[in-house]
Amino acid sequence: MKGGRAGRGDRAAYPLVLPTWATLGVFFLLPLAILFVVSLGQRATYGGLKPIEDLGLYISSGKFLANYARAFHPIYLQIFWRSIWMAVVTTVVCLAISYPVAYYIAVTAPLKRRNLLLGLVVVPFWTSFLIRTYAWMFLLRTEGLINHFLLATGWISQPLELLYNNFAVLIGLIYGELPFMILPLFASLEKLDLSLLEASEDLGAGAVATFFRVTVPLTMPGIVAGIILVFVPSLGQFIVSDLLGGAKTILAGNLIQNQFAVARNKPFGAAVAFGLTAAVLALLFFYALYTKRKGQDVLL
Amino acid sequence: MAEQYSVEIRSLTKRFGDVAAVDAVSLDIRRGEFFSLLGPSGCGKTTLLRMIGGFELPTEGANRIDGADVTWTPPYERPVNMVFQHYALFPHLTVAENVAFGLRYKGTGGAGEARRVAEVLALVQLSGFEKRRPHELSGGQRQRVALARALALEPEVLLLDEPLGALDQKLRKEVQVQLKHLQRSLGITFIFVTHDQEEALTMSDRIAVMNRGRVEQMDEAAQVFERPATEFVAHFMGAANFFAARVREAANGMAALVLEAGGEVRIPVDGTRYESGEAVRFVVRPEKLDLRARDLSGHGVPSVAVTIEDRVYQGVSTVWVVRDRADERLLVYEQNEKPFEEASKFAVGGQAFVCWNARHAVVIRGEAGPR
Numbered sequence: 122m123k124g125g126r127a128g129r130g131d132r133a134a135y136p137l138v139l140p141t142w143a144t145l146g147v148f149f150l151l152p153l154a155i156l157f158v159v160s161l162g163q164r165a166t167y168g169g170l171k172p173i174e175d176l177g178l179y180i181s182s183g184k185f186l187a188n189y190a191r192a193f194h195p196i197y198l199q200i201f202w203r204s205i206w207m208a209v210v211t212t213v214v215c216l217a218i219s220y221p222v223a224y225y226i227a228v229t230a231p232l233k234r235r236n237l238l239l240g241l242v243v244v245p246f247w248t249s250f251l252i253r254t255y256a257w258m259f260l261l262r263t264e265g266l267i268n269h270f271l272l273a274t275g276w277i278s279q280p281l282e283l284l285y286n287n288f289a290v291l292i293g294l295i296y297g298e299l300p301f302m303i304l305p306l307f308a309s310l311e312k313l314d315l316s317l318l319e320a321s322e323d324l325g326a327g328a329v330a331t332f333f334r335v336t337v338p339l340t341m342p343g344i345v346a347g348i349i350l351v352f353v354p355s356l357g358q359f360i361v362s363d364l365l366g367g368a369k370t371i372l373a374g375n376l377i378q379n380q381f382a383v384a385r386n387k388p389f390g391a392a393v394a395f396g397l398t399a400a401v402l403a404l405l406f407f408y409a410l411y412t413k414r415k416g417q418d419v420l421l
Numbered sequence: 422m423a424e425q426y427s428v429e430i431r432s433l434t435k436r437f438g439d440v441a442a443v444d445a446v447s448l449d450i451r452r453g454e455f456f457s458l459l460g461p462s463g464c465g466k467t468t469l470l471r472m473i474g475g476f477e478l479p480t481e482g483a484n485r486i487d488g489a490d491v492t493w494t495p496p497y498e499r500p501v502n503m504v505f506q507h508y509a510l511f512p513h514l515t516v517a518e519n520v521a522f523g524l525r526y527k528g529t530g531g532a533g534e535a536r537r538v539a540e541v542l543a544l545v546q547l548s549g550f551e552k553r554r555p556h557e558l559s560g561g562q563r564q565r566v567a568l569a570r571a572l573a574l575e576p577e578v579l580l581l582d583e584p585l586g587a588l589d590q591k592l593r594k595e596v597q598v599q600l601k602h603l604q605r606s607l608g609i610t611f612i613f614v615t616h617d618q619e620e621a622l623t624m625s626d627r628i629a630v631m632n633r634g635r636v637e638q639m640d641e642a643a644q645v646f647e648r649p650a651t652e653f654v655a656h657f658m659g660a661a662n663f664f665a666a667r668v669r670e671a672a673n674g675m676a677a678l679v680l681e682a683g684g685e686v687r688i689p690v691d692g693t694r695y696e697s698g699e700a701v702r703f704v705v706r707p708e709k710l711d712l713r714a715r716d717l718s719g720h721g722v723p724s725v726a727v728t729i730e731d732r733v734y735q736g737v738s739t740v741w742v743v744r745d746r747a748d749e750r751l752l753v754y755e756q757n758e759k760p761f762e763e764a765s766k767f768a769v770g771g772q773a774f775v776c777w778n779a780r781h782a783v784v785i786r787g788e789a790g791p792r
Contacts, residue, residue, distance in 0.1 A: 319476050320509035322496040324523030324574065334522075338513045 153398065160391035161185040168385035188392035197376065197393070204373040207287070208355035211294040215302040215351045216344070218295075223306035223343075228313065239307065242300050254293055254364050261289055261365070285367030293361035298354060302347040309343025310336075345408055353401050373397055426485075427452045427578050427610035428473060433482035435468050442468040444634035445482070450578075450612060455604050457613045457621040457642075460631035461657070466614045467506075467582055469631070473612060474503045474580050487577050497526070502571035503580040507587065508563050510555040510570070516542070517551035520570045527574055541569040544603070561592050568603075578610045585620065597623045618658050622646055630654045647706070648783050655704045655785065662705050662751040664725070664782075671695040676784070678703070682747035686723035688782040702785050707752040709781040712741055712767060713774045723782065724774045727751065729767050741767070743775060751775060 163184065165171040173179050191197070226238045245253060260266050261283040268280040283289060313336065321331040337344070359374030366372075371379075373393065380390025428450040435443040443465040450456045458466035471477040472484060475496035484492045491499050502523075510519050520538045524530070529537055542548050545565040555563055564584055571579055585593045585600075601624045604611045615621050621628050622642050629639040630653075638650040649655035652663070666678035669685065676690045678701065688703065695701065718724045727743035730750075734757075741753040753775060767773050 314509065316505050316507065316509040317511060319496070320503070320505055320511070320570075321522070322476075323474060323501075323503045324570065325497045325526030326523070327495075327497055330526075335511060339511075 153395070156391045156395050156398075159388055160188055160395045162388045163187070164386045164388050168387065170388065188389045189396065191389060192393055192396060200371050200376050201373055203370070204356055207291060207294065207372065208352050210291055211298055211355045212302075212348055212352045214291075214295050215298050216347065219299060219302035219306050219347065220344075223303050223310050226303075227307050227310035228315065242303050242307075245300065250297060251360060254297070254361055257289070257293055257296065257365060258284060261292070284365060285369070287366070287370055289365040290362050290370050290372075293365045294355050294358060297358075297361060298351040301350040301354070305343045305346035305350060306340065307343075309340040309346075313339055342412055345411070349405060349408060353404070356401070357397060425452060426450060427454075427487060428612070429485040430469075430473070431483045431485075433469065433472060433484060434480045435465075435472060435477055436480045441465075441634045443472065443479075446631075446634070446636055448629060448636065448639065450610060451627075453608045453610055454626040455601065455611045455613065455624055457615060457625040457628045458631055459615055459618060459621040459628050459657075461616055464631040465634040466616075466631050470503075470580050470582055470612060470614045473578070474501055475499050476503075500577040501580055502574050502576040502578075503582065504564075504567045504571050504584045506582045506584065508555075508567035508584070510563055510566055512555050514554075515551065516547065516553050516555070516558070516566050519555070519566055520573050522570065523574050537573055541573045544572065545569045560587050560589075561596065564588065564596065568600075572607070572609075576609065578612060579604075581611060581613045583614055583616070585615075593620070594623075600624060618646075630657060632657075647781075649704060649785070652702070652704075652785055655783075660707050660752045662707060662710065663749060664703050664705070664745075665747060665749070666701055666703065668695045668697055668699045668701060670697055676701075680725060680747070682725050682745035682749065684718060684725060686718070686725075686779070686782070687721070688723065688779045688784070690784055693784075703782045704785060705777050705782050707740070708754040710751065710753040710775045710777050712743070712753050712755065713776050714766070716774050717776050721779075722776050723779055724776045727773055727775055729769050729771050729773055732767075732769055734761070743773065745775075 159170065162173070163171040179185060192201075222242075226235060226242075230238055258265070262268075263280045263282070263284070265283070267283060268277075271277045272280065317335055317339070318331055321335045322328075326334060356372075357374045357377075358372060359378045362370050362372045362375055363378075377390050377394045377397070380386045380393065384390075426449045428448070430446060430448040430450075432445040432447055433443055434441060434445050446465075446469060458469060460466045468477055472479050473486070475491070475494060475498075479492060482492070483490060487500060511522065514522065517538050520541060521534050524534045524537060538551070539548070542551065545568055547562060547565055547569065550558070550562065550566075555566065558566065564587070567584065581600075585596055588596060597620060600611075604624075613621070613624065622645075625642045627640065628642050628645045630637045630645060632653045638645055638654045640648075640650075645654065646658050649658055649661065655661035655663075665681040666686070667681075669677040669679050671677070671690060671694070674689055674691065675687055676695055677685060677687050679685050712729075713724070716724045716726070725745050727745045729741060729743050731742040733740040733742070737757060739755045739757055741755065743751050743753060745751060
């Protein structure tokens with residue numbers, strides 16, 4: 122149906138979409154292109170890019186793919202694997218926490234309190250994420266508030282090792298990404314026509330059946346949007362793992378940051394970054410495809 | 422033995438804060454009848470319907486369906502189904518999936534499910550629309566899907582919450598007749614909520630007229646129309662002409678009333694006792710009034726002198742706006758039986774008499790609800 126809407130009307134709209142394309146081009150496509158070109162290069166001895174003497178030879182020897190090949194070394198694969206499962210756990214836990222919260226704010230809570238509750242979800246953004254992550258260090262470390270409390274109440278006799286491990290990183294990731302799950306879910310749930318839930322009950326479905334047959338399918342765009350909004354940044358996170366994870370928990374984000382800032386291997390860093398971006402874009406593409414086929418709005 | 426009544430409601434009350442949306446309503450709805458809850462918006466009719474469906478729990482009172490107490494039963498365990506005001510079709514499901522939604526809870530699965538879906542879709546004349554989604558249907562088609570979805574479960578009672586409100590006038594009239602036919606042939610009890618008196622009259626066997634959370638009158642459709650019990654019902658069922666009078670004497674089912682507008686009329690009063698000197702009001706519907714040039718009270722026909730204020734030609738009929746000596750504005754409907762040029766008997770500003778058959782006057786006493 123939408124494909125048939127071509128012709129003069131579209132051409133007349135060109136000047137209107139120009140700013141969008143210009144912004145996307147300058148701030149998104151161009152950097153990506155630079156990243157891609159750099160990822161094909163080789164590292165010079167003191168950082169920077171090594172000039173290519175014979176382009177033909179460089180291409181035919183396959184050296185331009187060397188950085189990508191290197192990314193498949195088991196050491197790096199292990200890092201990617203850890204990033205992926207941590208991002209998955211973060212996403213799943215965020216979804217499990219956010220759905221009831223968003224449902225409460227959008228459906229159950231009185232209308233006049235809705236904005237207040239939404240405000241509370243957004244309030245953390247007023248403080249820098251870095252500072253909030255430091256706050257977690259104060260909570261989690263051996264002499265931190267949590268251990269203090271548990272020791273004082275006599276629950277434990279030895280302080281718990283809460284900081285500098287996968288657990289701490291997961292806590293930090295989940296904490297940081299929670300609002301990005303709650304907000305799209307809220308947007309979806311707010312649009313939910315409550316008479317549909319009544320209709321489902323009327324037709325014999327109990328609360329659980331109604332939830333899975335009506336509520337979940339109808340809020341699927343919000344669920345998918347939330348999953349993407351949480352999964353993608355978790356994959357590239359480096360502050361949380363840097364501060365809360367110690368040296369053992371390197372994630373893909375740390376790897377990239379290290380290549381640019383510490384190891385000064387820009388081509389390799391670019392290759393990893395570009396690979397990650399490509400994977401994420403593929404994910405978004407499939408999401409758009411999915412929602413389009415379902416005839417629902419694309420929330421992103 | 423099957424119960425005589427499908428739905429028995431006993432002093433059902435629903436309070437929202439201090440406001441009683443439904444105030445101690447008791448109703449018996451007969452098996453297989455088309456019953457309408459009629460009233461202006463905010464009169465509590467929808468709340469009452471939602472309590473029958475189980476979507477609202479009553480503050481007080483009891484509700485039995487098919488002899489079983491369901492006052493606290495959740496909607497999914499009640500033998501009733503509802504056609505919602507805006508149909509509430511599941512947008513993510515096809516027509517067939519919508520209709521089949523509840524069948525699994527009735528134990529109808531597999532081939533039985535497909536057969537039942539085909540059956541009810543045929544019943545509402547939507548065969549061939551199985552694969553469509555709600556947004557691909559017209560308003561009338563959506564309404565029929567909602568009906569099919571509710572009927573698929575063979576409910577004891579079908580609840581309909583202003584299901585024709587979203588349809589245009591012409592379609593509405595058609596659907597009213599179809600719905601009535603459907604109800605007759607299926608023999609299911611229909612409880613229909615509407616604010617449109619004509620709609621209620623067209624379809625209902627009986628009507629309960631509601632106002633401010635209470636039932637003002639419950640009776641056969643024609644009775645509610647012709648013999649309103651309260652002033653509110655008289656007003657709500659269409660233009661009514663009120664006459665104020667005092668009882669001179671009442672005996673043998675007839676009362677002699679002295680009109681405030683002047684003159685005396687004798688009208689029948691059924692059974693009720695009236696004291697001499699008691700103030701009463703009575704109603705005569707506009708189509709029951711007749712405009713005459715002469716005073717017919719000498720012939721025993723109630724007549725009241727009026728001044729003609731306006732004449733409104735409406736095609737099928739003409740509306741005469743007149744005023745009596747008590748300064749009460751009255752309406753007289755006249756069928757346009759003759760061509761327009763020949764029909765004009767009275768001049769605006771002139772004098773005339775409104776007359777009526779004594780049987781058509783309905784006395785309304787002081788207990789009349791607030792307007």
